[in-house]
Amino acid sequence: MNNSALIDLEIKFLLEGVYQVYGYDFKNYSEASLRRRLLHWLSSSDFDTLSQAQSQLLRDRDLFETLLQGITVTVSEMFRDASFFKAIREQVVPYLKTYPFVKIWHAGCATGEEAYSMAILLLEEGMQGRFRIYATDINEAVIRSAQEGIYPLKDLQNFTRNYQRSGGSGSFSDYYTARYDYAILSPSLRENIVFAAHNLTADAAFGEMNLILCRNVMIYFKTALKDQVLELFDSSLVAGGFLCVGTKESLDNRKISGRYEELTPRAQIYRKRYA
Ligand SMILES: C[S@@+](CC[C@H](N)C(=O)[O-])C[C@H]1O[C@@H](n2cnc3c(N)ncnc32)[C@H](O)[C@@H]1O
Numbered sequence: 001m002n003n004s005a006l007i008d009l010e011i012k013f014l015l016e017g018v019y020q021v022y023g024y025d026f027k028n029y030s031e032a033s034l035r036r037r038l039l040h041w042l043s044s045s046d047f048d049t050l051s052q053a054q055s056q057l058l059r060d061r062d063l064f065e066t067l068l069q070g071i072t073v074t075v076s077e078m079f080r081d082a083s084f085f086k087a088i089r090e091q092v093v094p095y096l097k098t099y100p101f102v103k104i105w106h107a108g109c110a111t112g113e114e115a116y117s118m119a120i121l122l123l124e125e126g127m128q129g130r131f132r133i134y135a136t137d138i139n140e141a142v143i144r145s146a147q148e149g150i151y152p153l154k155d156l157q158n159f160t161r162n163y164q165r166s167g168g169s170g171s172f173s174d175y176y177t178a179r180y181d182y183a184i185l186s187p188s189l190r191e192n193i194v195f196a197a198h199n200l201t202a203d204a205a206f207g208e209m210n211l212i213l214c215r216n217v218m219i220y221f222k223t224a225l226k227d228q229v230l231e232l233f234d235s236s237l238v239a240g241g242f243l244c245v246g247t248k249e250s251l252d253n254r255k256i257s258g259r260y261e262e263l264t265p266r267a268q269i270y271r272k273r274y275a
Contacts, residue, residue, distance in 0.1 A: 010050040011038060014057070018067075021058045024138065025201040026071060028225035034071065041070030065141065072139045073220065076110040077158060078151075079117045080215075081247050082165030087267040088118075089167050092211065092242050093125045102131045102210040105236065107200055108217030109135035112146025112193075113159075117166075118213075119189045124169050134206060136198035147195045149185035151176075156183050200229045205236040212237055215246035215268075227255045234259060239274045 001009070011034070015027050026034060038050065045066075047053035057064050079085045096102045106115045115135035122131050137143050151159070160172040176183040200217070212233050218226045233243055234256045243251075243260065245268045251257040260270040 007035070007039070007050065010054070011035060014038070014050050014054050017054060017058045018064070022061075022064060023202055024068070024199065028201070028222045028228075029071075029220050030222055033073075033220055037071050037073075038067075041067055044070075068139060069141060072142075073216075074110040074137075074139060074142050076113045076216075077155065077162060078113040079159065079162035079166045079168070080114065082162045084215075084244070084247065084267055084269075085117060085121060085162075085166035087264050087269055088244075089121055089125065091263055091267075092269060093122070093127075095240070095242075096122075096131070096210060097125070097127065099210060100130065102127075103206075103208060104131060104133045104211045105206050105209045105213070106133060106135040107198070107212065107214040107233070109137050109142075109146060109195070110139075111142050111151075112149060112195065113151070114213065114215065115146070115193050115195075116149060116185055116189050117163075119192050120163075120168070120175055121166070122192075123189075131192060133193040134209075135193055135195050138197070138199045138201075140197045143195050143197055147190070149187070149190060150182050151185070153178055153181050153183050200232065201225065205232050207236065208238055209236045209241060210238055211242045211244070213244040215244060215249070217246075219246060219249060230254055230256045234272070237272050239272055241272050243270045243272065244268055245270075 019025050019027060042050060042053065045053060057067060104118060106118065109115050112135060115133050118133055135146060156176070163172040175189065176185050214229070214233065218229060221229065237243060242263065245251065247268060249268060251260055251270050259273055261273060263269040263271050
């Protein structure tokens with residue numbers, strides 16, 4: 001067996017072990033990117049091979065947490081893909097306003113930027129007291145960071161530009177306080193958000209959501225896992241609710257696609273049909 005095939009085998013054993021011990025199922029993540037990330041983690045560890053690392057990874061939760069950080073891609077930004085948020089503001093919010101109260105789920109929220117962006121947008125649209133945002137991620141470390149709502153000041157120029165392009169009606173600087181090299185988001189934004197750990201491959205559906213965003217998460221999943229997670233979203237969403245995926249993603253050729261209509265071409269916003 002050549003070295004590359006041996007590494008594939010080690011990955012297979014490791015992922016099965018991780019699943020059995022910790023319940024995280026990475027077996028249906030896209031192979032190429034997972035392999036690259038595992039080998040990158042290995043190169044920064046004290047181990048020479050994944051099989052050497054395996055016995056300790058399966059016994060030492062803290063070590064496993066470092067692997068989890070290495071496997072998950074957690075980059076995000078506020079008002080990421082400004083035209084997407086503009087479409088939410090202009091084409092989805094008018095529907096949301098017809099409900100007395102709406103529930104929104106950001107699945108795979110990473111460090112929270114997307115959820116805070118949504119809170120700002122809905123507050124600017126006059127929906128104060130009429131929404132709750134559930135922001136979840138498999139990675140508990142990023143959830144802890146999201147709860148703090150503190151971001152490097154160097155990112156704020158980009159965040160501000162995105163906010164303006166997305167149709168922001170105020171001044172972005174009203175939403176944070178600069179301290180040293182960091183921007184601390186206004187704690188009042190957090191009042192509308194519940195951050196929690198949730199694993200899309202294993203945990204239960206949420207009930208009666210009006211809007212679900214899962215952007216730049218399923219790109220790392222194989223087709224079968226995408227379909228499984230989309231079913232989870234479908235069962236969490238009310239009829240007439242909205243499902244949003246990332247700019248490089250779509251519902252084309254997915255099992256649930258017949259149950260949805262595309263709200264706007266290229267905005268990756270889908271509306272669940274009434275039966
Ligand atoms: C690239 S970030 C996307 C952040 C944000 N949605 C955005 O588009 O800016 C992907 C996130 O998905 C999370 N993730 C990966 N697999 C997951 C799973 N099975 N369940 C929940 N979250 C997951 C990762 O931990 C990571 O924080």
